[in-house]
Amino acid sequence: MSITAKLREHAARAHQDEQGDIPGWVMIAAMSAMLVAGLLALAQPLLGELFESAISQVRP
Secondary structure, three states: HHHHHHHHHHHHOOOOOOHOOOOHHHHHHHHHHHHHHHHHHHHHHHHHHHHHHHHHOOOO
16 A cells, blocks of 8 residues: 555545534534523513613613
8 A cells, every 4th residue: 555545544534533523512502592592581671670770870
């Protein structure tokens, strides 16, 4: 086997090993987005009250 063939075989094996776990990262991103959306849904009324209170204190 020539050195070129060995290098091609090694590169092909390395490429297969580097593909990674894309579905796992997609699941982590989706779960993080759902967590943020859930927290925002719970906190939005309180944040709205806080904002209105702060604005009412600024107006004379």
